[in-house]
Amino acid sequence: KFEKIWLTFGIGTLLVFLTTVGVGAFYMGTQPASCLVTIDPEKVRETAPFDNPGLRHIEGNKYELNIVTSAFAFTPNQIQIPKGAEVVINVTTTDVVHGFQVAGTNINMMVHPGYINTYTQKFDKTGEYLILCNEYCGAGHHLMSAKIEVV
Ligand code: CUA
The missing domain is CATH 1.20.5 (Single alpha-helices involved in coiled-coils or other helix-helix interfaces)
Known part of the structure; x- marks a missing residue:
């Protein structure tokens, strides 16, 4: 007993x-320190700046890049960035957890529903950079990719 x-x-x-x-x-x-900004995942596509995703010029060589992840795509999936640009990248998701990794750079974020992840990157070298989802997000996970072209 x-x-x-x-x-x-x-x-x-x-x-x-x-x-x-x-x-x-x-x-x-x-929960890295960079995802303190919250957003309603169901209203991502109606919420600025994600209602108009893509690259936006701020001033001088400063840019902002807003990316929406969803099963199973990045929006937009073709991005042109001028060489020398300093880009504040904001990423969020409309559904499940996705990854945002840019091959050949240190950019590697886990994108949680409800949060905006931010990373600042200077693009000094021309070329093509592959964006990949590195979190398993469902049947189409392996199809999820996009491309940055630094020109
Ligand atoms: Cu999105 Cu894997």
């Missing part, structure tokens, strides 16, 4: 421990 009590207590303690670690890891690990 006592064994049963101790066993229950042991399992209970283990569960509390695992939950604490799990919850901690979730909030610390998967």
